[in-house]
Amino acid sequence: MFRVPRVIAVSAALVLAAGLAPPAAFAHATAGRAPVVTRAGLDPALVAGRGAAVDFAEQEAENAATNGTVIGPDRTAYTLPAEASGRTAVRLVPGQHVEFTLPAAANAITVRYSIPDAPGGGGITAPLDVTVNGKDRRTMTLTSQYAWLYNQYPFSNDPGADLLHPDWWITECACVPAATTPPPVITKPFRPSHFYDEQRLLLGKRYRAGDRVRLTVPARSAAAWTVIDLLDSELVGPPRVVSRAADVRAFGADPTGRRESASAFDRAIAFAKRNRLKVYVPPGTYQVNRHIIVDDVTIAGAGSWYTIIRGREVALDTPAPDGSVHTGVGFYGKDAADGGSRNVHLSGFAIEGDVRERIDTDQVNGIGGAMSDSTIDGLHIRHTKVGMWFDGPMRNLRITNNVIVDQIADAINFHTGVTDSVISGNFLRNTGDDALAMWSEKTANSGNTIVRNTVQSPVLANGIAVYGGRDNTIAGNLVADPVREGSAIQVGSRFGAEPFTGRLRIADNTTVRSGTYELNWNIGLGAIWFYALEKDISADTQVVGNHFLDNTYNAIMLVSEWSVKDLYSITNVHFKDIRVDGTGTSVVSARVRGSATFENVDARNVGAVGVNNCGSFGFPPTGSEFSLTDLGGNDGGGTTGPWLAPWLLPNTITCDDRPPVVPPPAPSTW
Structure with missing residues (x-):
């Protein structure tokens, strides 16, 4: 328990x-x-x-x-x-x-x-x-x-630090410390x-x-x-050898890691492009302390266990135009504003950074920039800020079979105008923010697929997050153990994202021990979390074939923020062929106005009333502002009976703001 x-x-x-x-x-x-x-x-x-x-x-x-x-x-x-x-x-x-x-x-x-x-x-x-x-x-x-x-976002390495934001609401004291007389005692180290x-x-x-x-x-x-x-x-196979290639050692790269090799990589890349060759990085540890700019080039290592490209984080004498105050090891496509890069193929090596604090303006990511018609396969990335962060517009990128661990922030983020791209077969563990994200800031991400990835233990935020966009798919993923203030999967209208349009398909994913405690709201979240903060969510959203296992609180949450609860709604969401095995509270928690349909949603070991329907907290006599439509086949339930009993439909108010949690038994074969 x-x-x-x-x-x-x-x-x-x-x-x-x-x-x-x-x-x-x-x-x-x-x-x-x-x-x-x-x-x-x-x-x-x-x-x-x-x-x-x-x-x-x-x-x-x-x-x-x-x-x-x-x-x-x-x-x-x-x-x-x-x-x-x-x-x-x-x-x-x-x-x-x-x-x-x-x-x-x-x-x-x-x-x-x-x-x-x-x-x-x-x-x-x-x-x-x-x-x-x-x-x-x-x-x-x-x-x-x-x-x-420690401390509040963006966090501190100092366990003795005072509050970074004394003007923020602090749940622990139920106060805004800067507005409190006398000031509360916040025990250190904080969080x-x-x-x-x-x-x-x-x-x-x-x-x-x-x-x-x-x-x-x-x-x-x-x-x-x-x-x-x-x-x-x-069982790791032998090192891969690429015979007809520009070997970085021939251009001065040091495989012992004692000497800086960034310039040698630049020379090898230039030679390979002139002669239409690949770049080969043999076994060894190579010291690289800045970005390597890649365009129209293939760089292959001997395998991520053998070829390690490692760098220190270096403070810049003056901030870069993008606001960076540090640089470090990373392979970057050209900026989208400069046309971006194309035909980049990276495979078979490890990138090990030296990032120990979160500075959001820093470009200290393992992979960055814009890369179209490109592939990234078989890398191992750790100790960077974000494993891979892409700023579009860009298209047709394939990210496959990589391992990204121990990040200060995200593992992979498609940011702004990334289209027709795939994130597939990657293993991601211990990220400090969303493990996989599509953030449609300014320009929509569209036609992308996040498929068959494993996400484990994101410390903050979500396993997979989609912020706006058009015609994207999240399918076949496994997401386990998000720790705080996030869900396994979030669909969010927030962070200035463009609206959801077209179709969003969330299919055949499994979540495990998900649905965390939202510190600021003082409530539990769902394993999948729809959040209408800045706009309506009204695109055709199909949530099909997913399994939500051992949910800490509820399996499905649809919510808006209190300050905008009468402005935005969530509609046109369709749940079908779902299995819910264990909830600490409900199957569905609705804290927004709108509607959703349910078909063949089977549940068991449900700890509270199947539908916790608060709507937008107006409590009108006509019922909740959120309506549920039963399309049939919704079976099972828990301690209070069938999870979608007829009396709950279409919009019965069953609002319990913070229901008691009944820990479910461990999941088992259905």
Whole structure:
């Protein structure tokens, strides 16, 4: 059973105590435990056909053998279990271990972990010993330099910082501190978050299924505790060789990473374009501390485990015209205003940045600019601000089979006039904002498809967000464990986006443990969240074939903001062939005027009345301002009976502003 989020101001000691050792925590020393392979913390059978097809096997630490302490499950924001995959992890102190049994042959692992911040912020480093079958010891150096943010948006690395916005509403004190006499005491550090990071390790040899990978915190560790969330194991093939190409080493690139190689990349790209060759980046670590501009060029690495392009974040002497005050490693198409880039093909390498704070004007993204008629495939990106941020207009970009983790903000964002493009087969974990977003600011994004991606544990905001646009599709994705102030999928009229027009199709997605607590509203959100803040949402919206599993609050939410509740509506939304397995509250929560249709929406383990219908809070005698149309086949329910009982239709007022939460049982085969 998870704990329902509570709004409290907590000290650092309480965060660590409550987050690391909740009352449900327990030690379980076991040995020889059979491997349990999951996807997004679930039995893979429950999410079959959804999400990215990845090369690794996910194993949650709580399912492994350990003499440490299991923490969680807990969905309370600002705690370590809440940000863990499956909302549960294992806490180790020096001398303790967790041991995973390999489910298949592997020669590489990824460890997702958390260690404490330095007392004054900035992070620490600590060792983690890795052995296989009790031998072949290697030591990973863990770091918290890219974790631990505090305070209000856009956050701080300083745990002792005062409120960044004392003129904002603070839920913890139910006040605006700058307007309060005497000023409230806000306990520091305020709202700690973004606890986790991950590291990869090539093991140097191939191990067999059944071999045991043990992670041990050595006695010499400077970290008071180490939390292990999960281990991904995989069998990585040999490095790829591109024989007829411009090898960056021939132009002065240093594969040891000791010397800066940006100019060598520029020379290799220029030569390759003149001679109609690809650019090849062989195995090695290359230091690149600024943008590499790409246009009409193919750059191929030996594989993301072998070719690593790493850079420091560099402060600019004077701000750039776009407002950037830093630069760093990244591959950028030309600005759309300059015609953008075309025929760019990037594949088979890793980009590792050095971004430790959120400065929204900074262009310190892994990939950026405008790229039309281009492909990006098989990259591994971490520690940048946004993995890939595109400013259109641009068209026909294919983003496939990439891994993007540990971002300060988004993983991928289509911003302004991106058309006829695809985001497919990508794996995204631990983003600091929307993992996947289409933001139609100024110019509509249209004809795009986000399909078969996996999103795990976005710390803030949504798994997938669509802000305006025309004729876009969100299909076949798997989204798990959004942490706070967001949903698995959001359809939002906000951020100055162009209106929704044409058709929006949201089909065959699965969400897991979704629907977070909205701090400012003091309510729970839906796994899918329609939000009419700045305009009506009236485009033909088809929500078909989706599965909403283990919803923290409600599965479906349609809402406007109180200040505009009489201005905007949500209409023309059609839900069909939906499965809802478990809600903490309702299946549908309506807090807006408008209407929707429901057909073959089946639900079970529903914790409250099936439809929480507040409309726009006018409470007219004719009923709610939001109407539901039953097209048949809407079956099942929960503690209060059928979820779409006849008495709820078409617009019965059943408004409970903050209904009690009844944690549902774990999802199971339908």
